[in-house]
Amino acid sequence: MMRYRSFSDVVEDVRNKKPIRMSIAAAHDLAVLEAVKEAAGLGIIEPILIGDEKQIKQMSGLMDFRVEDFKVIHTDTDEQASHTAAKLASEGKVQAIMKGLVNTTPFLKGILNKELSLRTGRIFSHLSAFEIPGTGQLLFMTDGGINIAPDYCQKKQIVLNALEFLDKVGIACPRTAILAANELVMETMPVTCEAGRLVAELKAEYSKPLLIEGPLPLDLAISKESLLHKGIESSLEGRADLLIVPTIEAGNIFGKAITYYAHGTMAGIVLGARVPLVLNSRSDSAKAKLASIALAVAAASNAAIPV
Known part of the structure; x- marks a missing residue:
């Protein structure tokens, strides 16, 4: 029987697992990219960054984040970014989804799209x-x-x-x-x-x-x-x-x-979708954002998602 004592325990636990693929909807946000950079650096996720490609690359350059090492998908709108992130999960290409610079309503609308297979009932x-x-x-x-x-x-x-x-x-x-x-x-x-x-x-x-x-x-x-x-x-x-x-x-x-x-x-x-969803507030600390990613990784690592 395991009990996490701290978020550091969660991070250390998932560092011993294979990294999961995570799509980030509307990734053109400094705070989000900082959390993604840290999680990727720890080897717990392989991010797919979705959103305004120019902004993503500009912001990543400010923090010395080599996004060239990962896939970047350009979209023109937040709705497109949310739909693309959800579609990747529906197709089994990612095992978790993170909300970036997009409001919760359009983000969840993308997840709930009836054409996709992310609903569990x-x-x-x-x-x-x-x-x-x-x-x-x-x-x-x-x-x-x-x-x-x-x-x-x-x-x-x-x-x-x-x-x-x-x-x-x-x-x-x-x-x-x-x-x-x-x-x-x-x-x-x-x-x-x-x-x-x-x-x-x-x-x-x-x-x-x-x-x-x-x-x-x-x-x-x-x-x-x-x-x-x-x-x-x-x-x-x-x-x-x-x-x-x-x-x-x-x-x-x-x-x-x-x-x-x-x-x-x-x-x-x-919770409630086929994959865990990370929805942090912009006011959340870097530690909180990383902890949320780590929790999603812990859940997704043990989920039966086709790849």
Whole structure:
């Protein structure tokens, strides 16, 4: 059973694997090219840079990035770049896709194109990973980035997306907490009822070992001291690997609190397509961008994608 302690662990893990091919949609962006350069230099990806070829080469020259060593595909628009990146994945020519200087909506539109074969029938969801000082392990959370108001069936798919990702990166029997404001199922608090149902169904249906509890407030999911203080027994032992938030607002606030108050680093990828998608914010640090690429590599390295 493996637990990543830090993003450095993820990078070192994937450096021992064969590099994957990754298409970068609208790669004409300095921050994106810097992350791609570092990942390529570490030998974890072979990038295909898609977008304004002239800008890509000019920007690469500023950072001494030899793009001549990799394939560059010129496109005139962001929509064309997104479609091309997705088409390469659909044809099995790349194993992951990264968003460059293109808005999320046109980027995902390219992925969802019905003419391509990247849909799995499952909802797209955002999975965050946090490196938090003093904790000694990476913490995962979903979905604080894409789905605004998922219904019960969608939320179940969001959980399954995350569980399957953790399995791909080698985290066996993930300790999963369905978060709410109370550990008791109460009809007056519908989120707790939903959490209880999710736990019951996933325990019965999930095909691999799984420790899952809910509803659980955050303190009981991540603090053994809180469990002892409240006299509550938990198979998670206050050491959750994966937190399932009830709403996008809860996930968004949680993620930014970790980043700004706890000085943590957040990486993230989008799950639900046939290949992992890297969607970083322009404000993300270089470390966060590299960590997101490494997480995608860890998942794609174990995915059955035809090449």
